[in-house]
Amino acid sequence: MIIKMVKTVKTCFNHTNYKIYIGKNILEKIDFYHKSLFQNRPKLITYDKNLYQTSTFNILLKQFGNKTKTIPIKPGEESKSIKSLEKLYNNLLSAGIDRDSVIYALGGGVIGDLVGFAAATILRGVDYVQIPTTLLSQIDSSVGGKTAINNQYGKNLIGSFYQPKLVIIDIDTLSSLSQRQMKTGYAEMVKYAIINDLNFFKWLEKNGKHVLNKEDKCLEKSIHQCVSSKVNIVSKDEKDKNERALLNLGHTFAHAFEKNSNYSNMTHGEAVSVGLLLASKLSNKLKYCDLEDTIRIEEHLGQLQLPTKIQNLFPKNIRANDIIASMKLDKKNYGNIIRFILIKGIGKAFICDKVKEKDLKEFLIENGAI
Numbered sequence: 001m002i003i004k005m006v007k008t009v010k011t012c013f014n015h016t017n018y019k020i021y022i023g024k025n026i027l028e029k030i031d032f033y034h035k036s037l038f039q040n041r042p043k044l045i046t047y048d049k050n051l052y053q054t055s056t057f058n059i060l061l062k063q064f065g066n067k068t069k070t071i072p073i074k075p076g077e078e079s080k081s082i083k084s085l086e087k088l089y090n091n092l093l094s095a096g097i098d099r100d101s102v103i104y105a106l107g108g109g110v111i112g113d114l115v116g117f118a119a120a121t122i123l124r125g126v127d128y129v130q131i132p133t134t135l136l137s138q139i140d141s142s143v144g145g146k147t148a149i150n151n152q153y154g155k156n157l158i159g160s161f162y163q164p165k166l167v168i169i170d171i172d173t174l175s176s177l178s179q180r181q182m183k184t185g186y187a188e189m190v191k192y193a194i195i196n197d198l199n200f201f202k203w204l205e206k207n208g209k210h211v212l213n214k215e216d217k218c219l220e221k222s223i224h225q226c227v228s229s230k231v232n233i234v235s236k237d238e239k240d241k242n243e244r245a246l247l248n249l250g251h252t253f254a255h256a257f258e259k260n261s262n263y264s265n266m267t268h269g270e271a272v273s274v275g276l277l278l279a280s281k282l283s284n285k286l287k288y289c290d291l292e293d294t295i296r297i298e299e300h301l302g303q304l305q306l307p308t309k310i311q312n313l314f315p316k317n318i319r320a321n322d323i324i325a326s327m328k329l330d331k332k333n334y335g336n337i338i339r340f341i342l343i344k345g346i347g348k349a350f351i352c353d354k355v356k357e358k359d360l361k362e363f364l365i366e367n368g369a370i
C-alpha cells in the first residue's frame with residue numbers, strides 16, 4: 001500500500017477543532033486515524049447503498065473488520081426526509097449505539113447531511129466522522145457542520161449545526177463517480193472562485209477539464225483550495241449570521257429550482273450551475289458587475305458542459321411566481337425580503353437585500369421562466 005502525501009486542513013471553530021485530511025489512498029489508514037482519535041471506541045458505518053459494491057466500501061470494511069456494524073441508506077435526495085431519519089434512528093438504536101460510539105458517514109452530501117443530523121440528535125449527540133465520496137461533498141457539504149433534512153416547505157429547513165470530529169477526503173473514492181456527478185461538484189468549485197478568488201477562477205479556466213478528468217494533482221489542489229476557503233469563511237461565522245451566507249452564491253435560485261422539480265430531474269450542482277450564472281446576470285442587470293464577468297462565467301460553465309439556462313433544468317415551462325414563492329421560504333431571508341448573494345465582479349461576492357420582487361420577476365421571465 002502506497003500512501004501519498006496527505007494535505008491537512010485544521011478547522012478552528014467556536015466549540016470544536018478538527019482535522020480534514022485530503023489525499024490519495026488515505027482511506028487505507030482509517031483504522032489508524034480512528035485509534036489515534038477515539039482509541040477503542042465502537043464504530044458504526046452508515047453508507048450510501050450505491051457504494052456497497054465499490055472498492056471504497058470494501059476498503060473501509062476491511063480496515064475496520066468484517067464484524068463492524070453497517071447501516072445502508074437509500075441513495076438520493078428523498079433520503080433527506082423525516083421518514084428516512086426515523087428509520088436511521090431505529091437502525092442505529094437496534095445496532096446498539098451508545099454515547100461512546102462513533103458514527104461514520106460514507107457517501108455524498110445526502111448521507112452526510114442526514115447522518116450528521118441523526119448524530120446531532122440521537123442520544124443528545126454522538127460523535128461522527130465524514131467520509132465524503134462525491135466531489136460536491138468533498139469540497140462543500142462535509143465541511144462546516146451544517147446537517148439537515150428537507151420537508152414539504154423546502155430544502156434543509158430542519159437541521160442543526162453539528163461539527164464532525166474528523167473528515168477524511170480520499171480522492172480515490174471519486175474513481176467510481178459518474179461524469180454527471182463530477183460536474184455537479186464542479187459547479188460548487190466554481191462558486192468558491194466567484195465568491196472571493198479571481199486567481200482560482202483563472203486556474204479553473206485552465207485546469208477545469210483536468211479536474212473533471214479526475215487527474216490526481218488537479219483534484220488534490222482544487223479540493224484543498226475549496227476546503228481551505230470554506231473553513232476560512234465558516235470560522236468567521238459558524239452559525240451563518242453574516243459572512244457564511246456568501247457560500248450561498250447561486251443557491252437562492254438553486255434551492256427554488258430543486259423545490260419546484262420536487263428534488264428530481266436535476267442534481268443540486270446542476271441547479272447551482274444555473275444559479276451561479278443567474279446571480280451574475282442579476283448583478284449585471286442591477287449594475288453591480290460588468291457584462292464581461294457574466295460572459296466569462298457563462299463561457300467557462302458552457303465549455304465544460306455545465307447547465308446555464310433555466311430551460312436546461314425544466315424541459316417544461318416553469319412559472320416565475322412559483323420560483324419566487326419558493327425563494328420566499330429560504331432560511332436566510334429576513335421578513336419578506338429575499339436575500340441574494342450577488343457579485344461586483346468575479347471574486348467579489350456580497351450579500352444583497354435590495355432586490356425588488358417586481359425586478360426579480362421581470363429578470364426570471366427574461367431568462368426563461370414564464
Ligand SMILES: NC(=O)c1ccc[n+]([C@@H]2O[C@H](COP(=O)([O-])OP(=O)(O)OC[C@H]3O[C@@H](n4cnc5c(N)ncnc54)[C@H](O)[C@@H]3O)[C@@H](O)[C@H]2O)c1
Binds near residue numbers: 137143156174
Ligand atoms: N451541509 C452542507 O453544508 C451542504 C452543502 C452543499 C450541499 N449539501 C447537500 O448535499 C446534497 C448533495 O450532495 P451530493 O451531490 O453529494 O449528492 P448525493 O449524496 O445524492 O450523491 C450523488 C449520487 O452519487 C452517488 N455516489 C456517491 N458517492 C459515489 C461514488 N464514490 N461513486 C459512485 N457513486 C457515488 C450517490 O449514490 C448518488 O446517487 C444535497 O442534499 C445538498 O443540499 C449540503
